[in-house]
Amino acid sequence: MYTPTTEEPLLALRLHDGQDTQPQQIIAARGGDQLAQEWIAKRWMGPVYRFNWRMLRNEQDAHDAAQDTLVKVLRKLHLFEDGRNFGTWVMGIARNTCIDLYRKRRRLAWEEPGDVVDLAPSPLQEASRAQRAVLLQQALDKLPPMYREILVLYHFEHLKYVEIAEVLDVPLGTVMNRIFRARRKLRDAYDTVGGEA
């Protein structure tokens, strides 16, 4: 899991960048080493913030949820089981924090459609790449969070399918079912907002 830059080729997207948190850093951070704690917070703030930003669609909420997540991560380091994937553990905490805030703010279940404003459709016969991106964002906003999160983890955070299963704490088969249902819903929503996939 890492942030691809525009210069990097697509093929590198899902290659982990070798900056995965090392056991020594976790041990040091657990023991109160401030530098190790800062390293962990800086390493994971990006994925955590982006995930919250894409799910909550509000900068202040994304800010609060991201900070809260990293505080929990640092305080719960003693609960992390050595040998597990640290990144999926962090993203699991980010997801739970996000769900709590989402329910508090919108009083909605994670499985229900969000209350995003219904944007006027903008029918475009030949949408440019940027326009398609705008339409895709509108379509994503229309999806229930349980479908949006899986697309966010796959397409933006470039998690592997098995990593998504770990973050969501469900079997791989469930991930695949959900991702295909999410894609169908995305396509329908995209048609509704006026795009042509």
Added chain:
Amino acid sequence: MSEHVDPDVLQQFVQGALAEDDCVEVALHLDACHHCLAHADRMDPFADAFRAMPEPRIPDGLAQAAVMQARQAAPIARSDVFVGVGLLVAAAVLLVVAGDPLPVGVNLGVLTKAAWVGGGHVLGSTLVLGGGMLASTALACGLAAFAVRFSRSGQLA
């Protein structure tokens, strides 16, 4: 990776038309094979639009703020305060009515709870330990009073 996924199978995978078992097999292959992953990506009509979507700017100092907050004393859990206050009240009641055998059972329950939450936060722990100590004093008083009463009743019989 000696054998790659057949392009037709990959196409069905991207369209969500594969059976679940086959899907899982292809997914595991894609997790490990960049060649097929890139191929699947080219078949995905949304892949390019996803890449064109804007990235949020991570607020400056947010990671640092999280570290600072995490390093401060953790806030006292409400449940710890409630348990501590409850224990103090229970101890006070037990001290007042010490001598009656009934509090023995209550005391044991209170002490168990005190031990259970003993590892909590500072104020919570103080309340719990304080309550526990008072409760154990009450328990001792209760047992002593009970013993005295029992020995007296034995003498009377």
